[in-house]
Amino acid sequence: MSPSSATRLSRPTRNALTTLSRPTSRSPFSPSLHHHRPISSFGYTQSRALIFPDYGDPASILSLHTHSLPPTHGDHLTLRFLASPINPADINQLQGVYPSKPTFTPDLGTPHPVAVGGNEGVAEVLAVGSGVKDLAKGDWVIMRSPGFGTWRTHAQTTAAGLLRLGEATREGITPAQAGTVSVNPCTAYRMLKDFVELKEGDWWIQNGANSGVGRAAVQLGREWGYRSINVVRGRETEAETEALKAELRELGADVVVTDKEAMERGFGDRVKEWTDGGRGKVRLGLNCVGGKLVTSMAKVLAPDSRVVTYGAMAKQPVAPPAGLQIFRNIGFDGFWVSRWSDKNPVDKEKTVKHVLDLTRQGKFKDSPMEEIRWDWDTKQDTLVRAVAGTLEGYRQGKGIFVFGDT
Ligand SMILES: NC(=O)c1ccc[n+]([C@@H]2O[C@H](COP(=O)([O-])OP(=O)(O)OC[C@H]3O[C@@H](n4cnc5c(N)ncnc54)[C@H](OP(=O)(O)O)[C@@H]3O)[C@@H](O)[C@H]2O)c1
Incomplete structure (x- = not known):
């Protein structure tokens, strides 16, 4: 399968589900500036993801794929990403030379299994199913371990792999800071x-x-x-x-x-x-x-x-x-x-919280970052270029996708 065919196949799905409700301009009555969310009247959420069908050179394997997520149900949550960095290990993973392998899944509506790039990031909970206990709409979460696929606007998952950043933990913390704290x-x-x-x-x-x-x-x-x-x-x-x-x-x-x-x-x-x-x-x-x-x-x-x-x-x-x-x-x-994270989940949480405390107290500054804004309409080329430049060296800052109007 070529990546572009995956994108092509998924487009009709999005059109069918979004035309009723996706607004064309921001409403002055929106509850939040960035909740310009493509959700259909049937409760399907539209997501865009940087996917790859196989290992190789990032610039040639990555493509931007649109698919829909079903209404949130059972023990599932729907997430909207806020910020996801591009780390050197993410590139090694795309190249197939990193020991932790991504999950290639058929669940994104592509004819052949694909994986979503990125391992670190922060997301907000958009909706929870009736079986979800410890997370609620509006919470921020980071990934407990790598392998999630964080270069995407939305995702659906269970709570097991997520670490909640409660109100106090995230107070005064930007999405870019929360999205880069765990690695x-x-x-x-x-x-x-x-x-x-x-x-x-x-x-x-x-x-x-x-x-x-x-x-x-x-x-x-x-x-x-x-x-x-x-x-x-x-x-x-x-x-x-x-x-x-x-x-x-x-x-x-x-x-x-x-x-x-x-x-x-x-x-x-x-x-x-x-x-x-x-x-x-x-x-x-x-x-x-x-x-x-x-x-x-x-x-x-x-x-x-x-x-x-x-x-x-x-x-x-x-x-x-x-x-x-x-x-x-x-x-x-x-x-x-x-x-270490897999073996020490409790210490991981403590470490993350301590670093965020230090950040809040002004004792810990995040590294220079080159923000790549990812809106619903951001072009594949812009996103892929940001990934491809990551291992070039002598850079001014780490690339990070910061999600805007998605
Ligand atoms: N083992 C782990 O658990 C773990 C966790 C996090 C990160 N890492 C690894 O740690 C390293 C740094 O990651 P990061 O996210 O902190 O990196 P980063 O912020 O993206 O910075 C990359 C660093 O690598 C240097 N560099 C690039 N190419 C180089 C070369 N050919 N020779 C010498 N130095 C070079 C850069 O120096 P210049 O500015 O001079 O280009 C810069 O200091 C990566 O190898 C990453 O995979 C490992």
Whole structure:
């Protein structure tokens, strides 16, 4: 099946169901500005989703598909998405190289099963079936685990995979903040807390420091009194590199260096200077890049420290020298937030709530984001282009679909 044929097939359904009720302009009497919702007099909700029929290059496999959702019934809820980010892992998933696989389903009215892209996001509950207990119309929910398919305007599901953000939790929080809290901030949080017992004044080091995870780690570490050495890739000009370093220092980074500086001879001596002649110990390394840079970082760690790998942006393996492992007992671990979330649902909820509390108190800023507004009429091309650019590197901010008039 070609993606476009899936879209073509579904169109008659939408026309048949929406002509009676879908307004052509916003009514001054609408209860809410964005409730410009395509719902038929038979209670069917129209949804648009970025779907893919098979793995491959995002630009060639994704298509915008319209389908209808039946009236909400039983233990089902109907959701309207508010914000859904485009994370590097989402792209890997489309390419078929990510360990958690999406569900290919025939339920979206396509002739062959398709999956919906995206794993993270926040939605509001539009309607609940009579069997739904703990969620009500108007609640905000995020996904407990990846794999939901969040790049869509509406969805229908049961409550099991959803985490409710109650009134108090979501107060003062924007959809973009709620929609990006469960992956990157949780990853940073757990890596700083669960591998080494850092005490106030202890040091840690990370690469990819300007990534979503990196920025979250800088801020959480600062909040807990840990001191950080942050490695970024240099920019085209010295001025741009300095601006990036200053931005991270503003967030709470103690030291920011380029990857080139971190790989130069003498980096260890510089680290000693920063850490009070070596009296301050660097006890944890966080790695989302890979390659020789990780060895340079590991060399400045105190004995019994750990390096935690959580990404592989440079697609280079981590190859620790045996001496570091034998004589200094530097441990090399990995972390995957999906696995952690599945195993620790209660801690996941606590972590999410803590980060949102810090956000509300102005102690945690979200990463720079490039918002792509998704209205009912937004063209496939605009949405697919936003996804396709995600792994290009040197970006100003993370792409995030922010749903408007859907
Ligand atoms: N294991 C987990 O549970 C988990 C959870 C969340 C994220 N992650 C992983 O963490 C990484 C960062 O994710 P994010 O959402 O925070 O990223 P993001 O905000 O989209 O930022 C991407 C980061 O990757 C860097 N980068 C891109 N290409 C690179 C290359 N070839 N070499 C070195 N650095 C490169 C970018 O640096 P420039 O600005 O210099 O381009 C930037 O710092 C990804 O690998 C992601 O899959 C893992």
